[in-house]
Amino acid sequence: GAVVSQHPSWVICKSGTSVKIECRSLDFQATTMFWYRQFPKQSLMLMATSNEGSKATYEQGVEKDKFLINHASLTLSTLTVTSAHPEDSSFYICSASSPVNTEAFFGQGTRLTVV
């Protein structure tokens, strides 16, 4: 199947700093990328949907100024957690799809810990 690479796989940062997470589709052009967040023992919650070259669409309750999403190319989307706080600590997962795919392909996830 298609490959989606997410980097880094884990990161620890200090409160108040910003962290960037990258999501790359390695062998297909991802016209749409999704960012999810998972809290312990909870479901994957969709944060935002991004289409290449346009602004991301955020789900209700997700602060767009805090979670900056850029989808500048068909193979790369980035999520930047700005001014991170301990409550932002979570597991963030991206997925990518294209018009020819019938399922979304997921990255490995990024474990963010804010201390």
Place this chain on the structure above:
Amino acid sequence: DQQVKQNSPSLSVQEGRISILNCDYTNSMFDYFLWYKKYPAEGPTFLISISSIKDKNEDGRFTVFLNKSAKHLSLHIVPSQPGDSAVYFCAASKDTGNQFYFGTGTSLTVIP
């Protein structure tokens, strides 16, 4: 509002027996459903899908059943193997390639 629900957070099954994981949804606009398997600290892996024009889809040991009138789908794994132990998420979308809504997951443990 949780549009996709998995009411059983965990399930234990003996190796060789059948595992049945259930999923319910509330949005009648959903027309495409998927099951994902997830190991700890990894991204979900696609397992099997079904569109609303079908009521069954089979792939090896995995079969997904869809009951549109009941807004219910289930994943059957037979025979279950210890390597099947993972968290299983069902997901639904309104059209292929669009955003997915996930259930809360069911942790399956297959006992050798």
